[in-house]
Amino acid sequence: MIPAGALCESLYLVTFDASKVRAAYPALRDGYAYLDGAAGTQVPAAVIDAIADTYRAGIGNAGGAFPASDRAGAIVAECRRAVADLTGGHPDGVILGPNMTTLTYRLADTLSRDWAPGDEVVVSRLDHDANVRPWVQAAARRDATVRWAEVDVSTTELPASQYRELLSERTRLVAVTAASNIVGTRPDVPAIAAAAHAVGALCYVDGVHATPHVRVDVRALGADFYATSAYKWSGPHIGAVVADPALLETLRPDKLVPAPDSVPGRFERGTAAFADLAGVTAAVEHLAALDPTAAGTRRERVLASMAAVEAYEGQLFAGLLGGLGETRNVTLYGKAARRAPTAWFTVAGYSPAEVAAHLAARKINVWNGDNYAWELAGALGLRDSGGAVRAGLVHYNDPAEVDRLLAAIAELAVQRVR
Numbered sequence: 001m002i003p004a005g006a007l008c009e010s011l012y013l014v015t016f017d018a019s020k021v022r023a024a025y026p027a028l029r030d031g032y033a034y035l036d037g038a039a040g041t042q043v044p045a046a047v048i049d050a051i052a053d054t055y056r057a058g059i060g061n062a063g064g065a066f067p068a069s070d071r072a073g074a075i076v077a078e079c080r081r082a083v084a085d086l087t088g089g090h091p092d093g094v095i096l097g098p099n100m101t102t103l104t105y106r107l108a109d110t111l112s113r114d115w116a117p118g119d120e121v122v123v124s125r126l127d128h129d130a131n132v133r134p135w136v137q138a139a140a141r142r143d144a145t146v147r148w149a150e151v152d153v154s155t156t157e158l159p160a161s162q163y164r165e166l167l168s169e170r171t172r173l174v175a176v177t178a179a180s181n182i183v184g185t186r187p188d189v190p191a192i193a194a195a196a197h198a199v200g201a202l203c204y205v206d207g208v209h210a211t212p213h214v215r216v217d218v219r220a221l222g223a224d225f226y227a228t229s230a231y232k233w234s235g236p237h238i239g240a241v242v243a244d245p246a247l248l249e250t251l252r253p254d255k256l257v258p259a260p261d262s263v264p265g266r267f268e269r270g271t272a273a274f275a276d277l278a279g280v281t282a283a284v285e286h287l288a289a290l291d292p293t294a295a296g297t298r299r300e301r302v303l304a305s306m307a308a309v310e311a312y313e314g315q316l317f318a319g320l321l322g323g324l325g326e327t328r329n330v331t332l333y334g335k336a337a338r339r340a341p342t343a344w345f346t347v348a349g350y351s352p353a354e355v356a357a358h359l360a361a362r363k364i365n366v367w368n369g370d371n372y373a374w375e376l377a378g379a380l381g382l383r384d385s386g387g388a389v390r391a392g393l394v395h396y397n398d399p400a401e402v403d404r405l406l407a408a409i410a411e412l413a414v415q416r417v418r
């Protein structure tokens with residue numbers, strides 16, 4: 001077991017100025033260790049200001065003849081550009097909405113319109129339920145067949161090789177995550193997408209958990225649709241789906257008659273949350289500035305900054321995993337070769353809820369339960385026993401917080417064993 005404080009001293013973290021980054025987040029001053037970022041991050045002051053400034057400046061609906069309306073239209077356009085820069089997509093292919101789940105249901109409804117009985121969709125047991133159930137339910141409405149990609153529970157990998165067997169000329173859609181929200185597994189999405197495309201199917205990638213941790217390039221992934229949620233990467237509660245505008249042109253979602261018929265507007269329902277969208281743009285600017293030495297376009301700065309984030313989080317995560325691995329009575333789940341920095345574990349003698357309460361009493365925020373990774377929690381045999389404890393790192397966490405978590409878990413390990 002790494003003694004408390006050791007991680008602080010042992011890591012060489014000069015490439016990433018975590019204390020400067022932390023100072024940008026007002027909420028981080030309350031003494032809590034926010035290790036719950038996988039369920040939603042805190043927001044920097046620049047994001048809060050962008051939202052508040054939108055209201056302060058005077059807000060109107062978009063499409064009118066007056067300046068406040070022009071501002072709303074500009075906010076939407078700028079937000080599409082920002083999400084495109086974050087993901088490598090095209091601004092005209094950025095669909096904005098309340099969250100990933102809502103947008104995925106909407107796209108499942110639209111995409112399944114022309115599925116016929118006997119058509120097939122492939123979902124995975126690695127995925128959050130938001131990238132499973134919308135497709136399973138849409139398939140049931142069309143008498144389509146659902147095929148399951150399985151997780152190897154001994155490694156928590158989602159082998160891409162199995163897709164050869166799962167796919168056929170009847171496959172219409174493959175839904176897969178870019179990273180598991182509980183065990184962090186990052187499957188070989190480009191290989192899975194290539195296999196889908198080889199049989200003429202579309203690939204819908206859940207990027208909600210991956211986006212805060214990696215350099216995203218929707219084209220390199222082969223994602224026909226890439227879903228993400230800004231509240232996982234220091235933004236407000238807004239979701240986005242990024243697709244090729246030419247693909248969106250071929251789809252006809254349900255919409256109001258007078259609402260825009262253009263792409264991507266026809267996929268968006270009702271009045272947008274303009275102030276929040278300004279916050280999304282500010283969040284992308286925040287991410288792009290995380291490597292202060294990065295230069296060039298915002299896309300280039302995003303890529304450089306996310307490379308720095310990946311390296312920093314990787315170091316922090318190695319310390320967390322190493323410490324938990326050496327702690328008596330802790331069982332760690334998740335062994336994939338490529339992972340987001342998310343630890344899922346149980347402590348013998350304590351329910352996950354008890355562990356989370358113990359940590360909360362020490363001002364350490366973690367999650368307990370199945371975290372909506374319904375299928376994977378079931379495959380790992382933990383769904384009916386309260387799931388596990390999730391400690392998810394993001395770029396504003398620091399070694400001192402990891403040390404606090406390890407020390408608090410070590411307290412449990414030497415206490416009662418039922």
Ligand SMILES: Cc1ncc(COP(=O)(O)O)c(C=O)c1O
Pocket residue numbers: 038039098099100101102128130131177179180181206207208209228229239
């Ligand atoms: C991997 C993953 N996918 C999808 C979702 C659902 O996202 P939203 O809350 O934006 O609907 C979550 C939320 O935790 C998630 O972690």
